[in-house]
Amino acid sequence: MRFNITKLATAAALTLVTTFSAFAQTTYDRRPAQHNAEHKDLLAYQTNINEQIKLKETLDYMDNIFSEEEEPEEDIYVEGWDSQAVNCYTNAVVPDTKVIDVSNFCMPTMGYVTSPYGYRRRFRRMHKGIDLKVQIGDTIRAAFDGKVRLTRNQGRRKGYGLYVIVRHSNGLETVYGHLSKFLVSPDQYVKAGDPIALGGNTGRSTGPHLHFETRYMGYAINPAAIFDFENKTTHTDEFTFNKSSYKDARDYSPAKKRKTSxxxxxxxxxxxxxxxxxxxxxxxxxxxxxxxxxxxxxxxxxxxxxxxxxxxxxxxxx
Structure with missing residues (x-):
């Protein structure tokens, strides 16, 4: 009886092994086909890397185009760019008249005028800018879009003290003097209204103020010919530089009597x-x-x- 049970157990074990081997073989035979199908599905969902590269190159190219278009014309940043002088156009041929777009502007500060442009009898010299009231540490802003040509310190009791010169895309240059701190560096692009410095009392100054100049190819234009400092705006969207009248202020206030048809x-x-x-x-x-x-x-x-x-x-x- 024990012999028969042993024999039966052995037969059952052999049957189980045979069945499992057949099942395993069948499963193994199916694996490659399933794997190939899944592999194809994965490839179908993948992005074509060549198309990605082409798209990236196109976007980079377009970015470079628009970046160049946004920057001011390079030719105005050539003549006298490396000069350390305020007027670097001493040998330039300056046209008699030039129409300048001043529509995209920002007041350099909201301070009121403390000293106008013009000849100063007391000092026997020309005041080539206009002085605006500021406190030490007040933010000074770029008047127009442009590029910083010069940041310089003339010393505690000399000239402008700390000053910045910005050359603008409309052809003007502006000078900001008697500063306490620079917020920009030479060759840096700035937009109208960007902070460029802090107000101060450096250089030949009797109190905190901003000395502000507007120049065209070295000619120190009366800033009041461009800006209406009382109303914090420009007189018009365009200023016409003229060698015979660039020192004259403009006044469109109602109080000024004008002969008008x-x-x-x-x-x-x-x-x-x-x-x-x-x-x-x-x-x-x-x-x-x-x-x-x-x-x-x-x-x-x-x-x-x-x-x-x-x-x-x-x-x-x-």
Whole structure:
């Protein structure tokens, strides 16, 4: 009886081994086909690396194009660029007149005028800029887009003290003197309104202020010919440099009497009914410049005091 049980157990074990081997062989035979199908599915979901490379090269190329287009023209940053002088155009041929776009601007500081441009009898010399009130540490901003040509320190009691010169894409250069600290370096690109320095009292100065100059190819233009410092804006979107009048200020205030024909007067009144919002404008600034109030501006334009002004948008002021 024991012999028969042993024999039966052995037979059962052999049957089990045979069955398992057959199952394993069948499974193994199916594996390559399943693997190939899964492999094909994976490849189908993969991105073509060659197309990726082509796309990246195209995007990089386009980025370079737009980057170059945004930068100012390089040719204006050649003549006298390495000069350490404020006027590096001493031997240049300067045109008699030149129309300069000053529409994209920023006031270098909101301080009021403490000393105008012009000849100073007391010192027997020409004051080639305009002085604006600042406190030590006040932010000084670039007046227009451009590139820093020079940052220099003339010493504690000499000339401009710490000063910055920026050459702009519209052809002007601006000078910022008596600073306490530089916030930019030579060859650095800046946009109108970018911080470039901190106000100070360095150099030949009797108190904290900003000495601000506007120059065209070395000619020190009266900044008041370009900027309306009282209303913190430019007089017009374009300034025409003229060798015979660049020292003269412009004044468009109502208090100044001008001989104007009735037709021209009517035209100016119609234009004054609306203004275009410029960079740096606020409701209070526009109201002050046009002899009105913020509340009236809001009523005329259907806006409120918290409305964000869009550059280029027209606002009713009358």
């Amino acid at each position: 009735s037709k021209a007067l009517a035209s100016s009144k119609s234009k004054a009914a609306t203004v275009k919002v410029r960079k740096g404008d606020s409701l209070s600034k526009i109201a002050k410049a046009n002899g009105t109030t913020v509340d009236k501006l809001c009523r005329l334009n259907g806006i409120n005091r918290n409305t964000t002004l869009s550059v280029g948008k027209s606002l009713k002021v009358r």
